Amino acid sequence: MRAVSTSTGDAPTRGRVLVVDDQRNMRATTAMLLRAEGYTVHEAGGGEEALATLASQPVDVLLTDLKMEPMDGLTLLRKGLETVSQLQVIVMTAYGSIETAVEAMRLGAYDYVTKPFKDGELVHRVQKAFERSKLVSAVNLFAGEFNSRHGLSALVGRSPAMHELTNRIIRVAQSDATVLVQGESGTGKELVARAVHAQSRRNKQPFVPVNCAAISETLLESELFGHARGAFTGAVKARRGLFEEADGGTLFIDEVTETSPAFQSKLLRVLQDGEVRRVGENSAIKVDVRTVAATNRDIEQEVAEKRFRQDLFYRLNVVTLRVPPLRERLEDVPLLAEHFLERANARSIRKKRLSQSAVDHLMTYSFPGNVRELENLVEQAAALAEADELLPEDFPLRPKRLADSNGTTRVPTTTPQPSLAQVVDEAERRAIQSAVERHPEDLAMVAEELGISSTTLWRKMRRLGIRTPASS
């Protein structure tokens, strides 16, 4: 950092921040914290006073509370940006008012912090806002729809990782960029894709999901691209594909890595040209679709191992949204558990509640099945528990090997235990691979040896990414 000495010999000035809060204590503490970091800090007890400061003093970052009288934070935000267009605004919001924070971001706020915040978190965000103010002379986040459906509020969690993810979603949603959502199974990738759509200008148009692993490849092709009448046996009528259905909106291509290179090159062409050709049809149809793809595999490894086309990877990966596994944000567990319990309670006459010991118990777990596993655990407990207060024994967790020698468990931080599905996958992969090596030219023989049908074999091979010497 540049060493600028001030007349008082204090730490160098890093930027000018205006702190606005009608609660004097809160304001003073925040200001003190930022001064200690070397910022020049102005304070204002309300919107009018803040606007007066903005009109008379240079300010890089405005940090404002949202709930204030008579001028609220959103109004201050709007008027502040009218006064100083390159101002970076961070709003302070109480937990549970994510809608207001989102609204603030739409109005042009740079970021938000949820109260109560940790000192380090606030300092970090102010620092980032200041860096941005140096980079950008005028940021215009006004564009776009204001009345979105706030798909973000479906995403529960206030860990720093989720906060970061929410911010990225809001930003990405402003553009039409193709998005690749990566994360382990059950982390919430589909919710993220929906939130991107809900926050985007396309939110009045359809969100169309398609799961590549759920249907055979030929079917997938005609599902996505549509087909002409008579294109294949059974195609008695022409049919629009999902790309056409999603016109104007968002197409969510789930488990995109579960497709063959041949299919991938067809998909790539559609994404490049912005037009689809129905199967058995020569003419192309223009489509205006934002694509969000998802995978729970390490896609870069899939590319390295030539199971996923690199050119398609680059095409899809314009923006990556990484959804962190639940074990890396265990602080979200209590909120998520409450959220799922509330949902279960809403469907039942008997209302259950979580005991602290149950929450503590859950927080020692590594959740190989991520949020979906927690959701299932809570639903089961709510349905089966005898008493109204849910106890640790109502949440039977899968055994973990991360127990200390004295038998007490600790919060797992490193290697997650493989889920049963992963273990089974691995065993299947090995069995199939060795059978394929024995009969490289004869898949029927492989199927017979393994005691499964050829269709099942084919499906498993595709899912597990096993190729025959002939197909590679």
Ligand SMILES: Nc1ncnc2c1ncn2[C@@H]1O[C@H](COP(=O)(O)OP(=O)(O)OP(=O)(O)O)[C@@H](O)[C@H]1O
């Ligand atoms: N942050 C969250 N807040 C609330 N619910 C969540 C959150 N994340 C996930 N869920 C819930 O957990 C379940 C799994 O989420 P989702 O289907 O989006 O996961 P996924 O990553 O797509 O999983 P898969 O890879 O297995 O398809 C869903 O019921 C979803 O509603």
Ligand SMILES: [Mg+2]
């Ligand atoms: Mg999914």
